[in-house]
Every structure is written in C-alpha cells, then in structure tokens.
Amino acid sequence: MIARVGAPWLMYSGAVDERAASAAGEPLAPDPVIEAFKKDVDRTLIRENLKLTPEERIRKLQSVVAFLEEVRRAGRSRR
Amino acid sequence: MTDFEGLLRTLNDGGVEFILIGGVAAAAHGAARATYDLDILYSRSPANLDRLAAALTPLDPYLRGAVAGLPFRWDAGTLTHGLNFTLTTSLGDLDLMGEVTHGGTYERLLPDTEAVTLFGAAYRVLSLGRLIEVKRAAGRPKDLEAIAELEAIRDEWASGQA
Numbered sequence: 687m688i689a690r691v692g693a694p695w696l697m698y699s700g701a702v703d704e705r706a707a708s709a710a711g712e713p714l715a716p717d718p719v720i721e722a723f724k725k726d727v728d729r730t731l732i733r734e735n736l737k738l739t740p741e742e743r744i745r746k747l748q749s750v751v752a753f754l755e756e757v758r759r760a761g762r763s764r765r
Numbered sequence: 766m767t768d769f770e771g772l773l774r775t776l777n778d779g780g781v782e783f784i785l786i787g788g789v790a791a792a793a794h795g796a797a798r799a800t801y802d803l804d805i806l807y808s809r810s811p812a813n814l815d816r817l818a819a820a821l822t823p824l825d826p827y828l829r830g831a832v833a834g835l836p837f838r839w840d841a842g843t844l845t846h847g848l849n850f851t852l853t854t855s856l857g858d859l860d861l862m863g864e865v866t867h868g869g870t871y872e873r874l875l876p877d878t879e880a881v882t883l884f885g886a887a888y889r890v891l892s893l894g895r896l897i898e899v900k901r902a903a904g905r906p907k908d909l910e911a912i913a914e915l916e917a918i919r920d921e922w923a924s925g926q927a
Binding site: 714717719720721723724726727728729731732733735736738740741743744745746747748750751752754755 | 766767768769770789792793794795796797799800801881882883884890897898901909910912913914916917918920921
C-alpha cells in the first residue's frame with residue numbers, strides 16, 4: 687500500500703517487510719499494489735524486446751531517448 | 766542526451782569495477798521504459814575509487830542540479846568522503862551508487878549479477894530477480910510501474926513466452 691501518494695520521499699508500506707525478506711534470502715511475496723500496476727504493463731513491448739540481444743535493447747533505448755529528446759526540443763522551440 | 770554506450774565504454778576502458786543497475790539494467794533485461802541516466806553500483810575499494818575518478822575526469826563531472834560555480838572537486842578524495850553521487854558529465858547524466866538500499870554494496874551484490882556483452886565488452890548487470898528486490902526494498906512510489914514491468918518480464922520467462 688502507498689503510505690501517502692504525493693509524498694515521494696516516503697516508502698510504500700510493504701518496503702520494510704521486503705527489506706527483511708530480501709536480507710533473509712526469502713522470495714518476496716506478491717505485492718497487491720505492484721500486482722495492480724502489472725495489469726497495465728504492455729506485454730507485447732516486452733515480448734518484442736525479449737527477442738533482441740541485450741545490446742540491441744540498449745541501442746533501442748538510446749534511440750527512444752534520442753527521439754524523446756527531439757520531441758522535447760521541438761516543444762520548447764514552439765513556446 | 767545521455768550517451769549510454771559512451772559512458773559504459775569510458776568506465777570499462779578505465780578499468781572501473783561496477784555493476785549496471787537501474788533503468789539501463791532493466792532495459793538490458795527487456796524493459797521498454799525509457800530512462801535518461803546511467804546508474805551504476807561501484808566498488809568502494811581505494812584502487813577502484815582512483816580508477817573511477819581518473820576515468821571520469823575527462824568528462825568534467827559535476828553535481829547534477831547544483832548551481833554552477835560550486836567548489837566541487839572531482840577526485841578520489843571526494844569519492845572517499847561521499848557515497849552516492851548524481852552527476853552530469855559531457856556524455857550525459859550518471860548516477861554513482863556506493864551502496865543501494867539495505868546495504869547492497871558492489872561486493873555483496875556481485876554474486877547476483879550476470880555477465881552481459883555490450884558494445885564488444887562484458888559488463889556485470891544486476892540479475893532480474895535482484896533488481897526487482899532492490900527496487901521493492903527501496904520502496905519509492907515512483908518505481909512501482911518499473912517494478913511491475915520487471916515482474917512482468919520475470920513472468921514471461923517463467924511462462925515460457927520469452
């Protein structure tokens with residue numbers, strides 16, 4: 687559960703238990719908040735990425751970042 | 766814009782001992798989310814601090830978000846007295862972590878890494894499972910979507926879809 691949305695310096699409350707579990711080497715239990723977010727993950731994008739090598743994935747990331755940077759630049763120049 | 770390949774090559778050419786963590790590590794595992802900086806977990810051994818300082822010096826590292834003109838000196842002494850640094854460099858934004866949540870140092874997390882070949886060299890990348898654990902332990906709300914995506918990747922592997 688999120689302690690207080692809008693206060694980004696706060697941890698969501700499951701984190702403390704997860705630290706203990708992680709330190710003990712135990713598998714983490716499913717977190718209901720993360721499970722809710724998982725429903726919106728676009729798995730088609732993931733499946734496409736998993737067909738690539740790690741280097742191809744990083745090159746793809748670089749090109750996405752370059753594209754987004756260009757879009758931002760264009761947006762700034764219109765203002 | 767951050768030049769991921771350039772930063773990785775710089776660190777590798779300088780003999781720096783580090784583990785790829787954060788968004789670029791997630792991307793290496795198959796995540797589709799964009800990230801704008803390179804996050805690494807570096808060894809705090811004195812020799813590695815010297816190598817890290819030397820490797821990045823040509824890139825003019827400076828504290829990201831700080832006003833210009835601060836008396837920031839980039840050298841092994843600064844690294845020794847600090848731990849985690851968010852930097853701008855001439856090749857883009859670079860986050861240097863001496864430790865991640867719950868005592869995750871380079872030496873402790875090294876067994877939980879995978880060797881990945883990128884741009885002709887081998888790099889240590891934090892394993893998918895450990896990356897999920899570290900992000901969950903950090904407990905930052907901003908990571909929730911990223912964690913969900915990483916867990917979805919893990920599910921893809923587990924289901925044999927990947």
